[in-house]
Amino acid sequence: MSDLFSDRLLDAIVQKGSPICVGIDPIFDLLPDAVAGDSRTRNANDAEASIDAIFAFTTKVLEIVAPHVPIVKFQSAYFEKYLWEGVEAYYSLVQEASEMGLLVIGDVKRGDIGSTSGAYAGAHLAPPMFDEMEEVVTPDAITINPFCGLDSIEPFVKTAKDYSKGLFVLVRTSNPGSVQLQDAKLEDGRTFSEMLADNLNAIATDAALVGDSGYSSLGAVVGATQTHTMESLRKRLPKSIFLLPGYGTQGATGEMTKAAFTDGKGAIVSASRSILYAHRDEKYAGKSWEDAVGGAVRAMQDDLSTITR
Amino acid sequence: MSDLFSDRLLDAIVQKGSPICVGIDPIFDLLPDAVAGDSRTRNANDAEASIDAIFAFTTKVLEIVAPHVPIVKFQSAYFEKYLWEGVEAYYSLVQEASEMGLLVIGDVKRGDIGSTSGAYAGAHLAPPMFDEMEEVVTPDAITINPFCGLDSIEPFVKTAKDYSKGLFVLVRTSNPGSVQLQDAKLEDGRTFSEMLADNLNAIATDAALVGDSGYSSLGAVVGATQTHTMESLRKRLPKSIFLLPGYGTQGATGEMTKAAFTDGKGAIVSASRSILYAHRDEKYAGKSWEDAVGGAVRAMQDDLSTITR
Numbered sequence: 229m230s231d232l233f234s235d236r237l238l239d240a241i242v243q244k245g246s247p248i249c250v251g252i253d254p255i256f257d258l259l260p261d262a263v264a265g266d267s268r269t270r271n272a273n274d275a276e277a278s279i280d281a282i283f284a285f286t287t288k289v290l291e292i293v294a295p296h297v298p299i300v301k302f303q304s305a306y307f308e309k310y311l312w313e314g315v316e317a318y319y320s321l322v323q324e325a326s327e328m329g330l331l332v333i334g335d336v337k338r339g340d341i342g343s344t345s346g347a348y349a350g351a352h353l354a355p356p357m358f359d360e361m362e363e364v365v366t367p368d369a370i371t372i373n374p375f376c377g378l379d380s381i382e383p384f385v386k387t388a389k390d391y392s393k394g395l396f397v398l399v400r401t402s403n404p405g406s407v408q409l410q411d412a413k414l415e416d417g418r419t420f421s422e423m424l425a426d427n428l429n430a431i432a433t434d435a436a437l438v439g440d441s442g443y444s445s446l447g448a449v450v451g452a453t454q455t456h457t458m459e460s461l462r463k464r465l466p467k468s469i470f471l472l473p474g475y476g477t478q479g480a481t482g483e484m485t486k487a488a489f490t491d492g493k494g495a496i497v498s499a500s501r502s503i504l505y506a507h508r509d510e511k512y513a514g515k516s517w518e519d520a521v522g523g524a525v526r527a528m529q530d531d532l533s534t535i536t537r
Numbered sequence: 538m539s540d541l542f543s544d545r546l547l548d549a550i551v552q553k554g555s556p557i558c559v560g561i562d563p564i565f566d567l568l569p570d571a572v573a574g575d576s577r578t579r580n581a582n583d584a585e586a587s588i589d590a591i592f593a594f595t596t597k598v599l600e601i602v603a604p605h606v607p608i609v610k611f612q613s614a615y616f617e618k619y620l621w622e623g624v625e626a627y628y629s630l631v632q633e634a635s636e637m638g639l640l641v642i643g644d645v646k647r648g649d650i651g652s653t654s655g656a657y658a659g660a661h662l663a664p665p666m667f668d669e670m671e672e673v674v675t676p677d678a679i680t681i682n683p684f685c686g687l688d689s690i691e692p693f694v695k696t697a698k699d700y701s702k703g704l705f706v707l708v709r710t711s712n713p714g715s716v717q718l719q720d721a722k723l724e725d726g727r728t729f730s731e732m733l734a735d736n737l738n739a740i741a742t743d744a745a746l747v748g749d750s751g752y753s754s755l756g757a758v759v760g761a762t763q764t765h766t767m768e769s770l771r772k773r774l775p776k777s778i779f780l781l782p783g784y785g786t787q788g789a790t791g792e793m794t795k796a797a798f799t800d801g802k803g804a805i806v807s808a809s810r811s812i813l814y815a816h817r818d819e820k821y822a823g824k825s826w827e828d829a830v831g832g833a834v835r836a837m838q839d840d841l842s843t844i845t846r
Contacts, residue, residue, distance in 0.1 A: 253653070255652075272666070273666055273667055273668050274667070274668060274669075275667035275668070275669050275670060276669060278667075303649075303653060303656075305647075305649060305653045305654075305656035305657045305660065306653075306656050308656070308657065308660040308661070309656045309659050309660045310660075310667070311624065311625075311628060311660065311665065311670060311673065312621040312622070312624040312625035312628065313621070314660075315617075315620065315621040315624050316620075316621035319620060319621070337647070337648060337649055337682075338614075338646070339646060339682060339684075340612075340614060340646055341710055341711065341712035341715075342712060343564075344562070344612060344614045344615075345614075347612075347614035347615050347617070347618045348614045348617065350618050351614065351617040351618045351619075351620065351623075352617070356620065357581070357582055358582055358583070358584035358587075358619070359582050359583060359584070360583075360584050360585060361584060361620060364620065373646075373648060373682050373684050374684070374718065375682050375683070375684040375707055375710075375718065375719075376707070376710045376712055376714070376715060377710065377712055377713075377714030377715045377716070377717055377718050377719070378714050378717055378718070379712055379713060379714025380710075380712060380714060398684055398685070401650055401684075401685045401686065401689075402650065403650035403651060403685055403686055403688055403689060404686075404688060405685070405686030405687050405688025405689060406650075406685060406686045407686070408686055408687055408736065409683065409684065409686050409687070409729075409732075409733065409736075410684075410686070412723055412729060412732060413723060413724045414721055414722060414723055414724065415722045415723065415724050415726075417724075420718075420721060420729060423718075423721060424718065427717065427718075
């Protein structure tokens with residue numbers, strides 16, 4: 229297999245035996261007492277202590293899930309919340325995950341026009357060009373927002389090509405309100421998301437992005453909750469790997485992701501809170517939080533096994 | 538006038554006598570030699586020296602423009618490029634601008650679903666809640682990306698209400714490729730942007746956002762280059778202040794912004810490179826870079842004076 233992101237991801241899915249992406253959404257208030265202290269008395273206004281707790285928690289989660297999942301997704305917002313201190317922790321944890329052999333998605337949803345997109349691509353996807361930051365590891369792929377137009381995506385595509393990285397473009401999000409804008413019916417009968425998918429496919433099928441696996445390093449975010457449109461989007465983007473958020477806490481099940489897979493391939497299912505905060509689920513009452521995380525990953529593997537086999 | 542962002546902005550426009558927003562897009566390669574050293578030999582791979590030069594340059598630009606313009610807009614991408622070090626510089630410069638009496642927009646174009654948008658609002662718009670970061674100043678307003686849906690905007694709106702801050706929602710961007718997605722024709726005859734504007738207006742006209750001036754703290758980004766649709770969007774969002782990027786280097790003129798104003802009010806025109814890097818324009822040959830910046834601001838004031846008078 230080539231070194232392209234798509235091939236590396238498909239290879240890792242086979243090696244780990246599951247198409248699971250664990251979403252790292254560290255929320256201080258939800259952390260286990262064993263990590264962040266008694267939830268009734270912990271002080272969320274202490275940034276340093278909060279970041280330390282998030283760091284310890286995330287490192288342990290990564291250790292637990294690394295043998296079982298190919299990829300993790302860091303939600304940038306929960307790090308940016310701690311301003312530059314949080315951003316530094318984000319890059320450190322991306323590196324930790326990478327050193328554990330996990331592929332990493334930076335869920336940054338950036339998007340802007342022209343050269344500004346280029347600056348975002350430099351920050352979040354390219355290896356840092358600065359002498360002092362040579363050691364810093366950036367994610368293998370990032371999520372991007374296509375609102376500004378397809379030309380706004382080009383600088384990200386160039387960076388992805390230059391460094392064998394990947395992109396997941398928002399096509400259909402998992403939130404209830406996505407219907408109002410993304411399912412808007414165009415005069416030609418397509419929905420807005422379908423039109424977007426058709427336009428993206430012209431970029432995704434660029435030979436420089438398509439690996440030996442037949443899949444492209446330009447993937448799409450399609451909410452696992454959006455079953456009504458998944459089949460249509462799958463047909464319009466046949467070479468794109470789908471990143472399917474919304475599993476678990478947001479209500480999606482393995483069965484609901486079926487249409488995103490072709491012969492058991494071509495998609496990753498992302499779950500965040502149902503894994504990270506499994507200790508809050510009564511199903512895992514009496515277990516340590518670490519055992520709850522492990523249990524939740526195994527339960528998700530079982531749920532998806534009928535889809536990918 | 539009330540303390541709402543919209544009232545503060547309209548008041549500042551009157552006080553400064555111009556509806557100009559200076560876009561702070563600091564690009565190391567374009568900085569004047571007097572600030573960053575000989576452009577043929579300067580080292581862009583030295584992050585620390587680059588940030589120092591950007592800091593010195595931006596501070597000086599702010600000093601020059603502060604007497605003449607009500608508001609500046611910091612482009613986050615050009616700071617994120619320097620990872621957490623750049624993010625720290627961003628917040629410091631936001632504070633500098635604020636202390637000079639300028640209103641500040643953080644051009645971050647964030648957008649995500651539900652509680653993740655809440656985390657972004659906490660990072661970029663709310664005053665920091667952390668004991669160690671009490672002094673940190675966040676922008677008076679930020680730009681946000683509505684792609685995920687109107688529900689994804691709600692956490693930003695709540696934060697704007699809680700702290701008398703403002704929002705500029707992307708409605709029609711200034712890049713050539715915006716036409717493909719944003720002008721997509723819906724089956725009811727509206728373009729996608731027009732439909733988005735109609736939906737946003739329901740939020741913008743919320744009494745808690747509308748100031749004594751009659752304008753809302755929920756504004757819209759409409760490219761100054763998009764003359765063909767500006768009149769229609771103005772009608773659909775009568776209470777929203779328009780942020781009009783694209784003036785100068787991207788080709789828009791004062792005349793092209795006319796339809797965004799109502800009786801000379803209700804819009805700010807944003808220029809970045811044509812002001813920041815005016816020293817590269819042969820019109821200002823022989824002048825210091827500081828005089829070039831000042832000259833470019835005054836030329837823009839003149840150009841806009843027929844619109845706002």
